[in-house]
Amino acid sequence: MRVMKWSMIALAVSAAGTSQLATASSQDDSKGFVEDSTFSINTRALYFSRDFRNNPSGPGTKSRAEETGLGFNALYESGFTQGTIGVGVDVIGLLGVKLDSGKGRAGTGLFPTGSDGRSQDDYSKGGGAVKFRISDTVLKIGDQYTTAPVFASDDSRLLPELPQGISITSNEIKGLKLEGGHFTSSVAQNQTYHDSLGLTKTDFVGGVYSFTPEFTGSLYYAKTEDYFRKYYSNLNWTHALSDDQSFALDFNIYDTKSEGAGLQRAEKDGTTKLDNRAFSLQGAYTIGAHTFTLAAQKVTGDGDYGYGVDGGGTVFLANSIARSDFNAEGEKSYQARYDINMATFGIPGLSFMTRYVTGSGANTGTTSNGKEWERDIEAKYVVQSGPAKNLSLRLRQATYRSGDGVYYGSPSIDELRLIANYPLNIL
Known part of the structure; x- marks a missing residue:
């Protein structure tokens, strides 16, 4: 598999060498610095309910988690000073406010939780970065969001993860984007301190x-130091x-192997380190307002596909969906999905989606053929004009079942x- 990867990058570099540089x-x-500045605030209201239904009763267990919160994500991005080397800054401010919760309903991942088991009333975090630009290459040092498939900050709750480090992005050659990063900490979605993900480097x-x-x-x-290489x-x-x-066709593959202390190990055996491949193939056919998608995914080798310390969004696999990632050792899974865009029927901004994924063959230690399935339904509407333009309203429902529990x-x-x-x- 490495031969394929290096052949592909060699071809990319060769082809890129014939491309014209930007004039x-x-x-x-x-x-x-000021003239190119932007300032935006994204406000998110989120109601999150998780019903565990047949969860066994006993100490530390609960049948339901249910909370509501309001999040504010403010981002100021300056322009760059003029000259050969441009200098600028980015400033991030994040605030989460609890609207509804309770000791017996906490644990959705929206808020920090105290020693008494209750969610905090509010929490905040933030930071800034200094940035430098030469031509079409940008170096950024400080707090920043990341989107690389091997280091992606998660934004699936009230507030996003916020990593700290150095990144460089270059678009000097037409059609080729190169990037790299060195990150030493990250703030979890529902925490406020830098080491909350356990990342060292x-x-x-x-x-x-x-x-x-x-x-x-x-x-x-x-x-990722003391965890794995990918x-x-x-x-x-x-x-x-x-x-x-x-x-459209989309193919993804991860090759993961434990490094150093191997702190993230295979779930089935506390002494077994990770050494696996996770891959997915997805095909989508669109006709008018309708899109039909089929996907297949497989994990081979030792251990689950591991991620999290390197960002909660670092799972660019087709069957990583609302509740499950279908990423257990040996697991194979299949997806069928349907989307409809109602703009074709005179309602721009309105869309619906439903999908079903089934997985089997998961080696979890308690079974060598673990099975699970998930069905998701989503409705979304984006306001197209007026004072509330770009306001999006989304309803997401997920049903998850596992045969072996x-x-x-x-x-x-x-x-x-x-x-x-x-x-x-605002700007």
Whole structure:
């Protein structure tokens, strides 16, 4: 598999060498520190309910977790000073406020939880970064969100994860994006201190290349101290069949192996370190308002596909969905999904989605053929105009079942999320 990856990056570099360099860089077009500044605040209201249904009773167990919160995500991004080397700053401010909770209903991951088992009334975090730009290359030092497939900050709760470190992104060659990073800590979604994810150091490097307007490929490498090293590769092809029809294929693969202390080990055996491959293949056919998707995913080798300390979003696999990732050792899973865009029927901004994923063959220690399935239903509406333009309202419902009851501490989970996002661009 490494041969395929290195062959792909060699081809990307070779092809990129024939591409034309940009005649005018982003830094050449800089208008100034203040003139190019932006300031936005995203407000998120989130109701989160998780019903454990048949969860066994006893000390420390609960049948339901249910909380509501309000989150504010403020981001100021300055422009760059003019000249050969542009200098700027980014400032992030995050505030979470509890609207509804209770000691018996806490534990949704929306808020920090005290020693008494109650969620805090509010919490805040933030930081800043200084950035430098030469031509089309940006170096950033400090607090920043990350989106690399081997180090991606999670934003699935009230407030996002916030990593701290150094990143560099280069777009000097047309069609080729290169990036790297060195990060030494990260603030968890529902915490306020820098070491809340347990990260000591992650280093990564990689890039994405557009071979054609329809075909792209990517390759990344990352090493997380005392946990693992990862290789990741992706191939994506999208082809228009006609004015209202298209077909897309997306392939992802992770190769993970324990490094150093190997703190994240295979769940089935506390002494077995990770050494596995996780891959997925997804195909989607769109005709008019309708999109039909099929996906297959498989984990081979020792241990689950491990992630989390390197960012809760570091799982770019097709069957990583609302509740489960279907990423256990030896597990194979299949997905069927349907989307509809109601703009075709005169209601722009309204869309619906439903999907079903089933997994089997999971080796969890208690069984060598663990089974699970999940069904998700989602409705979303985005306001198209007026004072509330871009306000999005989303309803997400997930039903999860596991035949052997070893996943997530409960064999039956019903989950409901009501999410309202309002992005306000002030500058």
